[in-house]
Amino acid sequence: MDSSSTYARQLDAEDVLAPFRDRFIIPPHGEASQCYFLGNSLGLQPRTTALHIQRVLDQWAAHGVEAFFLGSDPWLELHEQLAGPMAQLVGAKPAEISIMNQLTVNLHLLLVSFYRPTGKRIKILCEKKAFPSDQYMLETHVKHLGFDPEEVIVEAAAEDMLNTIEQQADELALVFLGGINYYTGQVLDMQAITAKARKHAIPVGYDLAHAAGNIPLDLHAWQVDFAAWCTYKYLNAGPGAVGAVFIHERHHQNPDLHRFAGWFGYEKATRFQMQKGFKPVPTAEGWQLSTPSILLYACLQTSLSIFEEAGWDQLQQKQQRMQDYLWLLLTDLQKFKPAFQILTPEHERGAQLSLYFPERGREIYDDLMQQGFIIDWREPNVIRLAPVPLYNTFTEIWQFATALKKLL
Ligand SMILES: Cc1ncc(COP(=O)(O)O)c(C=O)c1O
Structure with missing residues (x-):
């Protein structure tokens, strides 16, 4: 695994579950789509729910x-x-x-x-x-x-x-x-x-x-x-x-x-x-x-x-890959600037990571939200995000880490 955008795109290209993203209605952000990372709060709407x-x-x-x-x-x-x-x-x-x-x-x-x-x-x-x-x-x-x-x-x-x-x-x-x-x-x-x-x-x-x-x-x-x-x-x-x-x-x-x-x-x-x-x-x-x-x-x-x-085993495999990838990007970022702490223990986690910001957390959260990264804020000082295998991509995770790096 590496932290380049090419690698994120490669992971998406290899992802057998990628077509399932299209089964969901991804809310818009301007002309583009939101990077919706709140499967831990309210999961997105399947297109077929209305039917x-x-x-x-x-x-x-x-x-x-x-x-x-x-x-x-x-x-x-x-x-x-x-x-x-x-x-x-x-x-x-x-x-x-x-x-x-x-x-x-x-x-x-x-x-x-x-x-x-x-x-x-x-x-x-x-x-x-x-x-x-x-x-x-x-x-x-x-x-x-x-x-x-x-x-x-x-x-x-x-x-x-x-x-x-x-x-x-x-x-x-x-x-x-x-x-x-x-x-x-x-x-x-x-x-x-x-x-x-x-x-x-x-x-x-x-x-x-x-x-x-x-x-x-x-x-x-x-x-x-x-x-x-x-x-x-x-x-x-x-x-x-x-x-x-x-x-x-x-x-x-x-x-x-x-x-x-x-x-x-x-x-x-x-x-x-x-x-x-x-x-x-x-x-x-x-x-x-x-x-x-x-x-x-x-x-x-x-x-x-x-x-x-989609198959529960396949979903679990993709979930694990997404989590490892997010972990890698965020721990790299911490080396670049130790501005936050990951509260979620490395070996005891599911889709969600909780990032503790002793300072500027709310400002960073507001900025990321404005850019279309849909995450949430939990008092005190925590940003939560949970990329999920059914509708998130590796590229979105990469975009999130890159946006956060700029803000830091
Ligand atoms: C851990 C946990 N327990 C309980 C609840 C409350 O659920 P409900 O509003 O469906 O009763 C929530 C809601 O988000 C929750 O996250």
Whole structure:
């Protein structure tokens, strides 16, 4: 690898996934296109999303409510079509996936099942600087159960996680962490953390907002208890897209597990007999409550079909190459001028890098944005960027590094 523009163009020419860029609508910047590096925030719109939405509108127009049951793709069967491809992306069985609600809502619902404080075991271990919505979710959830958040929520830095579990095991009722931290972009060793928590019989769950569709995951084999994620970041399903959850199959038929239920989690064969007494679907779908959002399902279906076509292994390979390339250019730049620090650890990262600027960060960010590099700013002093394999190019990465060099 070298830092010349010729080399970037060569990487693009060799890229077998290059044609997939055209499947997405890249927002304009003047006469050109944006260099859109915010797949970690809101992924770009696939060109075919509108067609999939229109198809649902047509089914609605043609059949009214009967569209749940009629036609070549009855809406009631859509969930199965989504659970399969989603399961592949996170290393789960399709029965362990439920596509429902949105992320923060799902986390509250999952805590109903997996945070069962008893005796001395009342604490929740989470990461330092968890995403604010997760902090508010934990704070209000434990308050609702009559606990003082200050007392029961324990925070630890990524590097102290295993020790903290070991030391506080007797008091922990739950380990709940972001698989990738939103601020630093650091990937946690979910396999080791899960194994450690399970050794002490502590349930463990992850917020995978920044991990799903980004890094390889093996939730079933790692024996994770539960996870939830949104689908509007790396999964490109649109603003406010439907969320997804993973619940390990060992919990599906446990009658002692508490849950909040609704009619779309009721066993399918007898759901519409409208009987008293909740009988769950014996899969993760048993955690569904409400009528599925068919329009949002259509958006997710569009993007999952693109992932399937591109191939998860190929996407991972390109992602790795892009990351190595970005790392090379930025570390070269640091040698030229040590004006920023890369917060994301070299060997624990996915698509996102977080660059910490002790000085002039905001000015540099504003300037790059004006030039059409779409990145984001997170207080304090961090520029985040996440080139993704489906629609970014190596040349864009080179252009970014060159623009940053000029500003430094
Ligand atoms: C790590 C993380 N957790 C939770 C959320 C909140 O997700 P939602 O607004 O879909 O509930 C986000 C949103 O960006 C996030 O990045």
